[in-house]
Amino acid sequence: MDLETYIERVEQYAEGLLPDAERLAFEAELAANAELRQALDLYRLGQEVIEQGVEAQLRQQLQGWAKSDADTSAAAPPLTAKRVTMRPLWIRFAAAASVALLLGWFSMQWASRDYSDEAIFAAQYEAPATSTFRAGTTIYNPLETGFKALENNDLQAAEDFFKSIPSDHERYAEAQYYLGHSAGQLGHYDVAIAAFQASIERREARFQEKAEWNLLLTYVAAKQTDRADFQNLLNRIAADPAHAFQKRALELQQKLGSFLRGYRLL
Amino acid sequence: MKKPDFTDEQLVSAISSGGQARETALKAIYEDKDLKRMVAAFVRNHQGDATDGQDMFHEGMIVLDRNIREGKFRGEAPLKGYLYSICRFLWMNQLRKQAHTSTVAEMPLSTEPDLLTPEVTMITEERKDLLNRLLNELGERCRQILELWKLSYSMEEIAETLGFSSSDMARKAKYRCHVSLLEVIQKNPHVEQLLSR
Known part of the structure; x- marks a missing residue:
């Protein structure tokens, strides 16, 4: 079956966008055309598949909010x-x-x-969970080597691998995001900062906000919180109620501004 | 259920319209501490712990989001009660599945009065697993485009979010991705079996 023959009409029908007369004609054709019925079944299953992705995203978001709440209320x-x-x-x-x-x-x-750079970073940083690693296809996943290295905690191998992904690769933003994590955990902060910045520049919805937040934390770990780009980014996230990390950015602002940061006598 | 400046109607409208408005509305609902406590208390009183309570609240939010987007929530009850009912339903359903005790099947849903019976679509683990495998066969970019489209982002918003030069380019990309997804589904040997159920 050539899907392109049917997809637009099927979509309009399934989304309730066809005028009555066309809808009736479509339903009459459905009764007689097995390929059209198959295309409609495929379309509906496709919607279920996409919904799984939407739900996975929301689940991840909720877990982020929960963690943020837990961090805030920890006495x-x-x-x-x-x-x-x-x-x-x-x-x-x-x-x-x-x-x-x-x-x-x-x-x-x-x-x-609790207000030192090290403590703030340790309290806020989360290494990416293996469940978030995405397969490209079941046959071949171009980032598999890097994910395996991360799973095995072989951070240097992960850093080397993600560095090797060229900038014209379709999953470059993702590779840079994980390069940021690998390098950051190795203490290679300059590499991590550059990687998170590169991931952000691609403006891919799935990684942008996470990369922005991890860039901030990497600046903290690298003791570079006096940089203007750190301050600008922190202020922007903290002022953006739609940003997934706004609440945590506000907490970070509060901690960084605390007078207790000056009391390091030991 | 909400910050003082959101009514149920506004929350439903924001979630239905998708985009950033949806996320803001979901966060406002999420931040209702009373509701979280109610769900946690219900789960705790029915063989669960704090983690189960949080999980159920999250799963309830996911169902609420989907039901609103699919027009299944018709505003016949307050949103807060609706979400609470969903969470209760999900937890009792999970208890039944786990069959921790032989009496669970006979247990009433709750000693509290039912606000309403939520419409919750349960899918089997097998189906969910196959759907996830199909999803993972899509490239990251396609996955993002289709998810944003499913969340009713306009082509202009998709173009802006994902860095396309115009809404037309986003529309073409969405079309290509949609066809790719349907081809992936069509080629999967397990799909026919799934469709026949």
Whole structure:
């Protein structure tokens, strides 16, 4: 069957776009034309296939929101102190003052640990889950070697492989996205930054927002949060309610702006 | 169910119209903490834990999104109640499938009054697996185009989102991708069996 013969009419029928007279004619033809019936079945199954992709995307989005919620609501562990029992009053006061000072000092240290670049990166970064790796075709997946390397945690092999994908490859944006992850986890931040930027430039919906967020985190890991492009990107995401990472960008802004970042005494 | 500036009608309209409006509406629904707590409590009271509660809320959101886009939600009940009913239905269905206890089959859906019976399309794991395999045979670009099209993005929006030079180019690409998908389906040896069920 030559699908192109039928696809446009089938689509119009299935989407309810045919005027009544044409719809009736189409239904009459359906009764007599087995190929047309087959084309309609294929079209409907095609819609189910695409819906699976839409649902997978939403599922991923929901998991991202859930993680963001969990990160936000994670409470700091309570600090406790044992009671000091000393007879003379001045010793009690002195001890209490010392304990308070120590508690205060440790509290600052404890709190400030969460505001270091390393802690912010560690709390926010997620290596890509293997379930997100996409097959190209069941016969041949051009990125399979890189995905296998990532699955095996062979980050250097993954970085080398994704670097080898040429810029005219149809899955270049995806390759650059995973190159960013591979290189970032190896501490090759310049490579990772360039890769996430290259992925973003392709403006592929599936990777753009994720690449933007991971670019921000890579800047944090590389201690380059004073760069203008980091600030601009962070501000843009934080101001965009439609961006999948807006909430996390707002949290990041808050953490980076915290006075506790200055309290690194140890 | 929503931030103060969204009515049920606005949320439904935004989800139906697709694009960024859909995502904003879904996020507004997602952020209803009371509803999340209600679903979590229901699941916890019926042999589940917090993770199950969250999973059911997510799966309920996915069904809600689909039902709204397909016009199956007709506004006969508040959106919040509708989503809660879906989550309850999904969890009880999962319990039955898992057959953790012999009494599950006899268990009433809930001791709470039913708000409505949600229309939930359940597909078998086998069918889902085949649909996913077919989806994975599409190139990444085609997959993106078709998903955006399914979400009612206009050709202008698809062109802008995916970097086509014009809406005409996006339309042509969508056509080619759609034909490719149908060819992939047509060539798959398991599809005929699936269609016959």
